[in-house]
Amino acid sequence: MPVEVMIEDARWQAAGLEALAARAAAATLAHLGLDPDAWEASLLACDDARIAVLNADFRGKPAPTNVLSWPSDDLSADMPGCAPLPPEPSEDGFLGDIAIAYDTCAREAAEAGRPLADHVTHLVVHAVLHLLGFDHIRDPDATLMEATEVAILGKLGVCDPYG
Incomplete structure (x- = not known):
């Protein structure tokens, strides 16, 4: 899956984000039976200050977070715990936008005793699933999303981040 990565924080280059994102996104699509080459997304690699602004602007939460996503289409399921609708083929195959913050990701990985690459891989899988209509607000949806993440x-x- 082509992931257009825009690096605002140079620490992401040293972390190998472009390769991690491409691998995680492609694995997510393949797991769901979608052709990774038919879809794309953009990824903003930023710091906590930038993501806090985005979080405030789009979610009303003026604080940093690890990852945000903006799907191009609402593919969410109507019934709790059901799989989202598959994306419709389109000319551009664009699924949406993702932003990821280095500071929060590095801190969370250190606190969990996990390699940064594993944590970032998890967060990219998580974000791509959001672009594909998965969510974790309702318990049945969270169960489905987490199980899907763990399988991918x-x-x-990468070890189960929830276990």
């Missing part, structure tokens, strides 16, 4: 991460050799 397992295929990538």
Whole structure:
């Protein structure tokens, strides 16, 4: 899956974000039976200050967070715990936008005793699932989303972040 990465914080280059994002996004689409080459997304690699502004502007929460996503289409399921609708093929195949903050990701990885690459892989999988209509607000939806994340991460050799 082509992921257009825009790096605002140079620390992301050292972390190998472009390769991590491409691998995680492609694995997510493949797991869901979608052709990774038919879809794309953009990823803003920023710091806590930038993501706090985005979080305030779009969610009314003026604080940093690890990752945000803006789907191009609402694919969410009507019934709790059901799989989202598959995306409709389109000329551009654009699924949406993602932003990820280095400071929060690095802190969370250190606190969890996990490699930064594993945590970032998890967050990109998580964000791409959001672009595809998955959510975790309702308990049944959270159960489905987390199980899907764990299955994808397992295929990538990343341990269960919830276990």
